[in-house]
Each structure stands twice: as C-alpha cells, then as structure tokens.
Amino acid sequence: MKVGIFALQGDVSEHKKMLHNAGKELGMAIKVVELRDFENFNCDALIIPGGESTAMRRLTHDKDSNKFLNFLKKISGEGIPIMGTCAGLILLAKNVDGKFYDGLLDIEVKRNDYGRQRESFEEDIDLNLNGTTKFHAIFIRAPVIEKVNKGEILADFEGKVVAVKDENVIGLTFHPELTNNTKIYKYFLNLI
Numbered sequence: 001m002k003v004g005i006f007a008l009q010g011d012v013s014e015h016k017k018m019l020h021n022a023g024k025e026l027g028m029a030i031k032v033v034e035l036r037d038f039e040n041f042n043c044d045a046l047i048i049p050g051g052e053s054t055a056m057r058r059l060t061h062d063k064d065s066n067k068f069l070n071f072l073k074k075i076s077g078e079g080i081p082i083m084g085t086c087a088g089l090i091l092l093a094k095n096v097d098g099k100f101y102d103g104l105l106d107i108e109v110k111r112n113d114y115g116r117q118r119e120s121f122e123e124d125i126d127l128n129l130n131g132t133t134k135f136h137a138i139f140i141r142a143p144v145i146e147k148v149n150k151g152e153i154l155a156d157f158e159g160k161v162v163a164v165k166d167e168n169v170i171g172l173t174f175h176p177e178l179t180n181n182t183k184i185y186k187y188f189l190n191l192i
C-alpha cells in the first residue's frame, strides 16, 4: 500500500514512522510518499499533517483555490481514505472561523480556541474506533470542532468534538503522530 503525506509543513517524518509501525503490526507492506504538490497523485491513502493552516492554505491554494478542493473531492469520491490532523483537519473543514471553505468534512471549526493557558496540553480521551479505547491525545494550538453537521463523532473532550469521521475522511484536532500508539493509523490503513 502506498500512503501519501502532504510534505509542505508539519510532522511528516513522525507520521511516516507511525505508518510503518502500524503497517508492520498489520502485516501490511507500506510505502510512504512525501507529496510536494497534488498533481499526479497515485497513492492508496492521504495524510494531511498539522502545521499552520494559513500557510498551508496559501501553499495549496496558490494558483487556483478550487484546485486543491477539487483534488480532495475527486480522490475521496474514489474511496481513498484521507486523514487530516490539526491544521490538516482545518484544511478539510467546510467552515472555519465562520468562513465557508467547502472542504470535505461538513463541520464547523474554530482555530486556536483553547486559549493561551492551554496552547498545548495532553489528555487521555475515549476514542471510538470499532469500540471505545483510551488514547493519549496531544493538543498543540488545537482547533475545536464546534459543530458536526454530517459524520460520526469518534471522540470528544470537555464537550467539544476532537475526532470525526465521515465515510473515508477522518479529522483529528490532536496529534497521533507524537505518541507511540498506532491504533488510529491501523484503523486508517484498514479503510483502504
């Protein structure tokens, strides 16, 4: 299986390591491709890492803002699993800070909403991946998902949704690549 990671910014090598570990545990041979653009995409799954969503949006929407969204719509329509973490989730959202972006996930997101005191924090959350499991979630200047208009809630924390899934698209407000827990990656790879 070939998994593409958008390598514009963010925790690319950490995601890569987790994908290899998850693949090993599943007995699945995983090849990871670092993507600098989205032309000629030929992977079985896509990860959009965290980083800074404004910078990432500038890079992905550079010439034509619809190009990136159309690319995501096309591959998700083909059933390719897509996972966005933190800023990656922001790029997948339809609504961000009250603005309409027409992303794949019909959710309403507020950026940097945990406040200065809690710019970064870690919490054990209950994550629902075919049954509930504890997961140590690391939040870094995380967004909050204020409303899920369509999709399944995989986890919430303090009354806010922190993980969501709509068919083959997953969005997380936290950083699974910074843990040693491969559960989310195995779940993601099994969607292929």
Ligand code: GLN
Pocket (backbone or CB within 6 Å): 049, 050, 051, 052, 053, 054, 085, 086, 087, 088, 090, 111, 112, 140, 141, 142, 143
């Ligand atoms: N605060 C960042 C943003 O709004 C996201 C942070 C992250 O990806 N860790 O883009």
